[in-house]
Amino acid sequence: MKIQLNGIQDERFVRPLTHITQLFFEEADLHFEHIDNPELIVDIKIHENQNIVTANANATHQLTTQTYQAEFQQDVPSNATEKEQFKLVKSTVSYVFLTVLQEVTGMVQQWGILTGVRPTKLLHMKLQEGKSKEEAHAELREDYKIQEHKIELMQSIVDRQLKVIPDLYELGKEVSIYIGIPFCPTKCAYCTFPAYAINGKQGKVDSFLGGLHYEIRETGRWLKENNIAITTIYYGGGTPTSITAEEMDLLYEEMYESFPSVEKVREITVEAGRPDTITPEKLDVLNKWNIDRISINPQSYIQETLKAIGRHHTVEETINKFHLARTMGMNNINMDLIIGLPGEGVKEFQYTLDETEKLMPESLTVHTLSFKRASEMTQNKEKYKVAERSEITQMMDLATNWTATHGYVPYYLYRQKNILGNLENVGYSLPGQESIYNIMIMEEKQTIIGLGCGASSKFVHPETGKITRFANPKDPKSYNEGFKKYTEDKIKILNELFDIQKSHV
Numbered sequence: 001m002k003i004q005l006n007g008i009q010d011e012r013f014v015r016p017l018t019h020i021t022q023l024f025f026e027e028a029d030l031h032f033e034h035i036d037n038p039e040l041i042v043d044i045k046i047h048e049n050q051n052i053v054t055a056n057a058n059a060t061h062q063l064t065t066q067t068y069q070a071e072f073q074q075d076v077p078s079n080a081t082e083k084e085q086f087k088l089v090k091s092t093v094s095y096v097f098l099t100v101l102q103e104v105t106g107m108v109q110q111w112g113i114l115t116g117v118r119p120t121k122l123l124h125m126k127l128q129e130g131k132s133k134e135e136a137h138a139e140l141r142e143d144y145k146i147q148e149h150k151i152e153l154m155q156s157i158v159d160r161q162l163k164v165i166p167d168l169y170e171l172g173k174e175v176s177i178y179i180g181i182p183f184c185p186t187k188c189a190y191c192t193f194p195a196y197a198i199n200g201k202q203g204k205v206d207s208f209l210g211g212l213h214y215e216i217r218e219t220g221r222w223l224k225e226n227n228i229a230i231t232t233i234y235y236g237g238g239t240p241t242s243i244t245a246e247e248m249d250l251l252y253e254e255m256y257e258s259f260p261s262v263e264k265v266r267e268i269t270v271e272a273g274r275p276d277t278i279t280p281e282k283l284d285v286l287n288k289w290n291i292d293r294i295s296i297n298p299q300s301y302i303q304e305t306l307k308a309i310g311r312h313h314t315v316e317e318t319i320n321k322f323h324l325a326r327t328m329g330m331n332n333i334n335m336d337l338i339i340g341l342p343g344e345g346v347k348e349f350q351y352t353l354d355e356t357e358k359l360m361p362e363s364l365t366v367h368t369l370s371f372k373r374a375s376e377m378t379q380n381k382e383k384y385k386v387a388e389r390s391e392i393t394q395m396m397d398l399a400t401n402w403t404a405t406h407g408y409v410p411y412y413l414y415r416q417k418n419i420l421g422n423l424e425n426v427g428y429s430l431p432g433q434e435s436i437y438n439i440m441i442m443e444e445k446q447t448i449i450g451l452g453c454g455a456s457s458k459f460v461h462p463e464t465g466k467i468t469r470f471a472n473p474k475d476p477k478s479y480n481e482g483f484k485k486y487t488e489d490k491i492k493i494l495n496e497l498f499d500i501q502k503s504h505v
Helices: 009-025 080-106 119-127 135-145 148-164 167-175 201-227 245-258 282-287 303-309 316-328 344-355 387-407 436-443 477-503
Strands: 002-004 029-031 040-048 052-061 066-076 175-181 230-236 267-271 293-295 330-339 364-368 409-414 425-431 446-450 456-460 467-471
Touching: 002 009, 002 282, 009 080, 040 080, 052 080, 052 267, 066 080, 066 267, 066 344, 080 135, 119 135, 119 148, 119 436, 135 148, 148 201, 148 409, 148 436, 175 201, 175 436, 201 446, 230 436, 245 282, 267 436, 282 316, 303 467, 316 364, 316 409, 330 344, 330 387, 344 387, 409 436, 446 477, 456 477
Parallel strands: 002 029, 002 040, 175 230, 175 446, 230 267, 267 293, 293 330, 330 364
Antiparallel strands: 040 052, 052 066, 364 425, 409 425, 446 456, 456 467
16 A cells, blocks of 8 residues: 655654554555655644644545545643643644544554553553543543553553552652573574574573673662662563573572562562473472562464474473473463464464463463564565454454453553554463563563663653663673673663652652
């Protein structure tokens, strides 16, 4: 679909309007200037005065000569900053653009104009501002065009999060820790995380772990000196259980020695997502350090699918390692499933759900496949045939009904660009088994310090909520060459952040 968009000159509109276009057309060319032979021409006019911003859209399909119109306006608060004013203009333009594309295609976008990652964060903000649920829901419907059942999902998740963490809004004076281990047995075709095949890389592993121990020691020293408590600790990657049992043991010992009051941390999670990395020796180490929340991720129970996406383990191994972990004391196991993997439809996904029922993990995260730009799958799309939008939606409905039937409740969600069916990823758990870290990372109510390769830190100002991001390099070589500098840089940011906090106390 070749689309000519008239009336928009500001380059700040390019990204959001391109994202909206991609919700409707897998292959679309959106042009902000005159082109030859466009299939659709959309004219947008923006009217601004001191109190109201209005946008009008007129779309003409060149093949059918059919026309479509939309208008939307929003009030502009008198005290709005220039940035806030533009945000209102952008959402107003996005609203009319999405409206005419819905009319052109007959497709309804359940998330409306939202293309961001964290819908529930928006609802949290509105409730924190003092709005009632009814007022907040009305704004989500009217200003963002979000469908009612998605608003209900958002509200149920917000309610669950506040039940799990009643002091969620007061945790800005604590931090959580993310520790990234950038190694896996092999790299999955859909993956863009820092994940390097570990075989034959022991030299890089040793160097990396030396840097990681340094980061943990120096960060722990700063936390102790400034009397900052830790809410949660999360080991991700990569696959943190790719390293040896001895290396894991030394790493957790460093954690306990360096971080303040680890015994008071609310939750420690270690991803063991690849079942081919789980051994009795590694589970013994987890038990030794009182870590019983892990992830064992099947993604699918179809062996052909695992082979196609580069997961070199068997379905039987996933099941056996789950039972091994359970018998060795792992009392809070999460499993990940992915909707829309290559070659899978409703029948295959139902089979995966049936197999999951035999295990009943404490929590289950249902992902919808996203074609991430840097993944092998995106680079070679012709090799990976995936289901149509309607079938993807059916699979999500299956997951929703299955989890409800089996006593799971949704407790966090996030969305991604290029996600199939414009749907979402939802974390479900049995009540009381929710991951606190997953809530903290999604709702951005506190600082999360990222340590290790590819770890991203988010420094959240405890008063204003302003976020400063800092990312460690993704490749082990760069990390190994500069971990001292990255640690110093993060501690400098922490000093500024918490000095600001103290000045307001």
